[in-house]
Amino acid sequence: SKSYNVALLPGDGTGPEVIREGVKVIEAAAKKNNFKLNFTNYDLGGERYMKTGEVLPESVIEEFKKFDVMYLGAIGHPDVKPGILEKGILLKLRFELDQYINLRPVKLYPNVETPLKDKKPADIDMVIVRENTEGIYIGAGGFLRKDTLQEVATQESINTRFGVERCVRYAFDLTKKRAKNNKLTLCGKTNVLTFASDLWQRTFNVAAKDYPTIKGDYVNVDAVCMWLVKNPEWFDVIVTDNLFGDIITDLAAMIQGGMGVASGGNINPEGVSMFEPMGGSAPKYTGQNIINPIATINAGALLLENIGEAKAAKDVDNAVIKALESGKIKSMSAGKMGLSTTEVGDLVASYL
Amino acid sequence: SKSYNVALLPGDGTGPEVIREGVKVIEAAAKKNNFKLNFTNYDLGGERYMKTGEVLPESVIEEFKKFDVMYLGAIGHPDVKPGILEKGILLKLRFELDQYINLRPVKLYPNVETPLKDKKPADIDMVIVRENTEGIYIGAGGFLRKDTLQEVATQESINTRFGVERCVRYAFDLTKKRAKNNKLTLCGKTNVLTFASDLWQRTFNVAAKDYPTIKGDYVNVDAVCMWLVKNPEWFDVIVTDNLFGDIITDLAAMIQGGMGVASGGNINPEGVSMFEPMGGSAPKYTGQNIINPIATINAGALLLENIGEAKAAKDVDNAVIKALESGKIKSMSAGKMGLSTTEVGDLVASYL
Ligand SMILES: CC(C)[C@H](C(=O)O)[C@@H](O)C(=O)O
Ligand SMILES: CC(C)[C@H](C(=O)O)[C@@H](O)C(=O)O
Helix, strand or coil, X not given: XXXXXXXXXEECCCHHHHHHHHHHHHHHXXXXXXEEEEEEEXXXXXXXXXXXXXXXXXXXXXXXXXXXXXXXXXXXXXXXXXCHHHHHHHHHHHXXXXXXXXXXXXXXXXXXXXXXXXXXXXXXXXXXXXXXXXXXXXEEEEEECCCCCCCEEEEEEEEEHHXXXXXXXXXXXXXXXXXXXXXXXXEECCCCCCCHHHHXXXXXXXXXXXCCCCEEEEEEHHHHHHHHHHCHHHCCEEEECHHHHHHHHHHHHHHCCCCCCCEEEEXXXXXXXXXXXXXXXXXXXXXXXXXXXXXXXXXXXXXXXXXXXXXXXXXXXXXXXXXXXXXXXXXXXXXXXXXXXXXXXHHXXXXX | CCEEEEEEEEECCCHHHHHHHHHHHHHHHHHHCCCEEEEEECCCCHHHHHHHCCCCCHHHHHHHCCCCEXXXXXXXXXXXXXXXXXXXXXXXHHHHCCCCEEEEEEECCCCCCCCECCCCHHHCEEEEEEECCCEHHHCCEEEECCCCCCCEEEEEEEEEHHHHHHHHHHHHHHHHHCCCCCEEEEEECCCCCCXXXXXXXXXXXXXXXXXXXCEEEEEEHHHHHHHHHHCHHHCCEEEECHHHHHHHXXXXXXXXXXXXXXXXXXXXXXXXXXXXXXXXXXXXXXXCCCCCXXXXXXXXXXXXXXXXXXXXXXXXXXXXXXXXXXXXXCCCCCCCCCCCHHHHHHHHHHCC
């Protein structure tokens, strides 16, 4: 039978607890569908950094390239200065592995509470495609006269036709495969970012010609935020740059019920991809077995889809839906589920 | 009796209709409080641009500097390419008049519907202070190999200690005056924008020492968006840069009930300031007398406060609240108010 090599990065805080349940569920799906998953553990994260001073060795990046896929819990440690782990591990992996797509399916599952009035699961069902290797995320910039009253700090967004086009085309292809309205919305800020957003818009328009059945749409990022809250049903697929993507995917995570359910992937369609829950390492819940593993399980479904096991991915998704429909999980929030982390994992696995 | 000179910019689309009602109400407040408002009309906007090719003559900017305050309806025309009027009028005024504060009070008024579940007026009551003259809004950037497959587009964010500090100190001063928790939240993205957001954070920390009674807080922009939807009651005053400010003020406008009620000001504390509703020119509603003028009336209250007529400002605010409490306005959306634009203006004025 087929087998796949998975690099496992449980990470910090509650990361190991949610990854444990994610592994449990995708292994059950693998068994059911007659393939094997071989996991290799990597202890990257704040704990390792505190102990060794090492963030992410080059040799490890080379090892990752040989895996079929990667599965991440959470990276983040309260004692490490902001930026070190984010730039040293999370962003570095995206750049070095050229995971140029950040994929965020946004779906309101049954029995999951949204903070929005009058919105049902059918109203919140979209995918956000975020460019993941360019823009203002590249770290270009500097200081002049740092720490004086005359200080200047710059931060530069660099965008290439190459990088924008592969992202936009990925989004068009994805839109074509979805059942909804076949609408792709470009999110930018053309009236202000007259260079960066202009390149995005022109590239989008060129690509659109190859997808005549898809309605191409443009909405400013500020309006996208408004609509996500007022009319999420207007969206099918949204494509956007790295920074706007960061903002709107987190807003979207909230409207779909929060960090307990939101998951995503950092995808290199020609290389190795990494899947993860959107939530952080949640230090205050660590070790209590009360964190919600559903987001990580959902990330597991995305992982299975990515390695080509679409049927197993669908099985996991259905198992999550059945677990939610059972009414046994009282809330999506840590500590309020009415079940432990382990019990939620067992419940989902029981439907496989 | 005292008198003030007001430059009036009704602008495009429904701008003139809402400004008409705004003027009606602030004149009533002036009469009640024994001062005079002298209005001078300026026909800036898309209509003028289409006719004359002129956007904003330098001489007009010089004229504006002599006014006590400016009052804007809306600028925006469906036949004008995005960016021309925004950069040529709206942003140009902010830069040339050094209106370095964009002030956005966010308040849920009685009988106004928010798209959020279980949130009452007491839960949505904050002010957002947006830096209005720096950051990625300055238009720095360019193209390399435009319109080729090798194109590169850059967009640069430039931030100065001078510009950040005056904004941050304005926000601290404002927080001190408010009744709430005396909490000021800095919104940035320190883990990624390690130059720009770092300058903001250091400047914020230095200023904070002069305001020992105010709790200084830091939240990443993506988390701010989540909290605005999930826990808006956590915010008192938020201070942020130009781009993040653009995004979070629009999201906040939506949670307070949308463009029918949201207003703001472009403020130069040492010069001339401009007040405006947040909504656009709404071409499709133009000339129908069905657009909601409340946001423009609220902007009128901010204008009165700015010229030093705090009592009149409070009167307008109270009149708006009474009009809303009367239950006569069925909805905040254009065409669904149950009253015409004129009637809503009359209703508010009747309480003065
Ligand atoms: C941790 C941080 C660097 C990261 C980002 O900003 O991209 C996170 O917010 C995300 O969205 O994956
Ligand atoms: C019209 C546009 C240039 C402007 C901005 O982005 O600042 C608007 O969205 C605003 O928030 O006042």
